[in-house]
Amino acid sequence: MDIRARKIFEALFALEDLREIFRQALPTGLTKNEEEQFFNGIAHVETIIKELREGKGSPIKYVEDKIELRTREEEYININAIQPGGRLTPEARKALIAYGDGYSVCDKCLEGRLDKIRKPPVDEFHTELADFVGMEEARVVPGARRGFQAVASSLLDKGDVVIVSDLAHYTEFLAVENVGGVIKEVPSGEKNIITGDAVADKIESVKDATGKLPKLIIIEHFDYQFGNEHDVYGVGKVAKEYGIPFLYNGAYSVGMVPVNGKEIGADFVVGSGHKGMAAVAPSGILATTEEWAPKVFRPSHIVGDVTGREFEHKEPEMLGCTLMGGTLLSLMASFPKVKERVKRWEEEVKKSNYFIREFLRIEGNKVSSEYPRKHTLSKVDTRDSFDRIARTHKKRGFFLSDELKRKGIVGEFAGSTRVWELNTYGLNWNRIKYLSDAFIEIAEKYDLPVR
């Protein structure tokens, strides 16, 4: 392991300590004592920089008592299923340094509304966000799940039916549960793919059973289990035909895949900042049309009985404001790169397929997701390959993760050699090839035939 990665953390931390001197000093300047502290602090930074240049010294392990340094993006290749799209850009990390303080975005809040703040340009960012996903109005929310929640709470009454996929994320269920709604799942069938026809069939069966139409359809473009692409265009068409609002769940697409909600026929587009937009958690977006915006982003009407206070410019579904600091600024700072990276999605898919093709050269390896791949998240089945080794290996199911870790690869569930998920998003070709070779080398080490 290259010690320099940890030395960089150490230098950054030492600079933060220097910064702290200014946070305690008078605006008129440092006292003699503070100047001395500063001088000593600089000397400390210089020592670390010297070690950094020479690649020497001892590696730091902790941020703070018991909080370990997190170096998996610097020291390893991370193939975790849910993390790659939320890896911060350098711009987001800088924004986090500058805007990490609590309500940091509120310095120049003139109207008491997050999306109207001009400095930093939060209002402009909201306009761009809506445009980015081909919709008319957008808000930032604390995660995709809070987007589902806002829509469910605005549209549903107790007992109303919501159509979701049989591969739907649990947060869709919980958003519906909170308002007393009822879930009806569309079967994705043998291919594990949701079609417009299957959604139409489910709508018909709900209509037959209850005499009423479902109130909302929520379907993900790419599900979290297989990373399969579902026919959201077909679903959009069916939704229009029945006049049922359609929430496009873009947790695994917005910020990675080009998305145009209008073309899809979506009434709502939900994205996740920390899953797909290189932002700090919890963050996400909820975008909608001019038609639905007044319903979901309606103003508050409540009045205090004693004070008579009203909050007409606050939006109840947003509980007023949502992301008031580092989360939002990380989302904004990454946005220029995010807009560029969606244009390179085809290349990401190409790398995903390259990896899977190599992976399948190992006899017994299978891919449970649709193949060729249309996403970077894939479910693989190694029961007839690596798990056969695991059965007699002294480390059992941990042997594969141990072997991978030795090669600098992390992110798969430790102990999972059976059916598991991995994600190659954002890995450059060098890393993709290294990753592919690593699996093949492990197979060869244990005499698994490689085609």
Ligand SMILES: *Cc1c(COP(=O)(O)O)cnc(C)c1O
């Ligand atoms: C990850 C995920 C979510 C939840 O996203 P958050 O931003 O963490 O709330 C919802 N739906 C799908 C399909 C997901 O993959």
